Amino acid sequence: MKLHGTSRINEQGHLEIGGCDAVELIRTFGSPLYVMDEALIRHRMRQFMEAFESTNLPFQVAYASKAFSTLAMCRIVDEEGLHLDVVSDGELFTALKAGFPPERIYFHGNNKTPDEIQMALHAGVRLFVVDNFVELSLLEHLAGQAGTIARILLRTTPGVEAHTHNYIQTGQEDSKFGFDLASGQVQEAVRQAMASPNLRLEGYHCHIGSQIFEVEGFRLAVQKMANLVSECRESFGFTPSILNMGGGFGIRYREEDTPLPVSRYVDAIAEAVRSTFPQHVPEIWVEPGRSITGEAGTTLYTVGTIKEIPGVRKYVSVDGGMNDNPRPALYQAEYEALLANRALEEPEETVSIAGKLCESGDMLIWDISLPKVKTGDVLAVTCTGAYNYSMANNYNRVRRPAVVFVRDGMADVVVERETLEDLTRNDRIPERMKKEHVQG
Known part of the structure; x- marks a missing residue:
């Protein structure tokens, strides 16, 4: 697949963007992660x-x-x-x-x-x-x-x-x-x-x-x-x-x-x-x-569960989905991806990349050829710089990812990852619903 901008495969066989190793970016800033070149x-x-x-x-x-x-x-x-x-x-x-x-x-x-x-x-x-x-x-x-x-x-x-x-x-x-x-x-x-x-x-x-x-x-x-x-x-x-x-x-x-x-x-x-x-x-x-930011964005995910239906399909689930990229569900947008931690390995199997949200339509990529995928692998979905972060949501009360800008080996957080407290920051419980505290 074609890499964009400053992206390359480094000596460790890892995807590198803006001089920053994608695997290290996940270790430092967490997963999922929007990375902007x-x-x-x-x-x-x-x-x-x-x-x-x-x-x-x-x-x-x-x-x-x-x-x-x-x-x-x-x-x-x-x-x-x-x-x-x-x-x-x-x-x-x-x-x-x-x-x-x-x-x-x-x-x-x-x-x-x-x-x-x-x-x-x-x-x-x-x-x-x-x-x-x-x-x-x-x-x-x-x-x-x-x-x-x-x-x-x-x-x-x-x-x-x-x-x-x-x-x-x-x-x-x-x-x-x-x-x-x-x-x-x-x-x-x-x-x-x-x-x-x-x-x-x-x-x-x-x-x-x-x-x-x-x-x-x-x-x-x-x-x-x-x-x-x-x-x-x-x-x-x-x-x-x-x-x-x-x-x-x-x-x-x-x-x-x-x-x-x-x-x-x-x-x-x-x-x-x-x-x-x-x-x-x-x-x-x-x-x-889109033509300015689209190809500059890469979303990094961590692979979780893997489900194989013999003779039908192999599902690989990641720790994001339609909450951080609703475009496939909205208008059948298609993406390419690679294993950022094993980028030089040859494809061995065809899998479909599923999100973690409770919707059957929460699919990021159907039928992509990858090396034998393992739990814990880092999946990099390319060209996610436009209408991904801007459309991100909290469906299933999933927190929106952080955003980092990378350049010349430097990585800077430009949007902090949401916390669990952020999810309820604007919630209110009406007085009539509050539990009475029993004394004694």
Whole structure:
């Protein structure tokens, strides 16, 4: 299997990430454990920046923090000069607490609450990506109350169906996201935004899906956005200064996955923009998330019980599962793995990796070839840096793992492992349920 970033097999036959032995990481920080390759995260960010710089077009790259959001991650985004996309008060709070400049944050989401909007207005975020008419009206009202002008992009659904799983398509007409382009909703939103003294419309946003391995969808989306720009310029005299083409750039979860180099995606978008905006070229924004952190993450587990059903299947259970990686259960996501403590040994058997949660669907990997697996082995599941920690949960009251960043032989905890006390920290027993203490 392909290793990513700084990962390699060291002289002990152990998986090594960022110069840190995976077996030692488990001994030091416990199991399961999320391990993030800091050097690879920074490298991916720089690839996007350098690819756009080579196009000579005005641009902005924003990290989509929904993929993986921690204080330390926000610091890296800031240090590398990217902007930040947030979709909740929690992601915004994390960014602000990390010291991220609010003028480089913009707020996404299809159901922003009044409290979230007020928090973002008070913080001074760069702009809002407005998703629907209810939000447009609410934002206008709250910006007026705050005595400010909210800068906005209008999110559109351009009717482009990316070749990906149904659950992570977002650009088709039948979507919970954005103003529909085909029915004229976007045009009406432009009219309302331009009529408001409390809103400043700066451009458009679209996002056609996630885990995309081709460029035709992006080219088609640019063309549709160009048609919208032309129509709204003629109808309302509005010319956008920003065109946000979203993210969705694929990564290699498995050997057969064929993502394109970052430069191919960027060049395709740039070429499409040049050909469709010959006179006024807007600033091009993208918001990669998975493509920055996905391949940088590895989850380390310890093998527990092993169950063999003769002639049927051999189940190998690990000390995590759908609580730290719900993606296989959500949309049949597939992963590769290796035994981190015996990485040079040849495969001997086909097994299926089960989680420890009380659900038959708690399966991480079906039918993977590994050396003869033993209780106590360390299993490393690769490419878990996006939508794993961010989707982690406490099902069965299982504690969420710690997160460590590794780089140049150093390992730093960026999220502490939850304790048993953490699980009940916010629980309360009503007074009427409390046991009476018998005296005497």
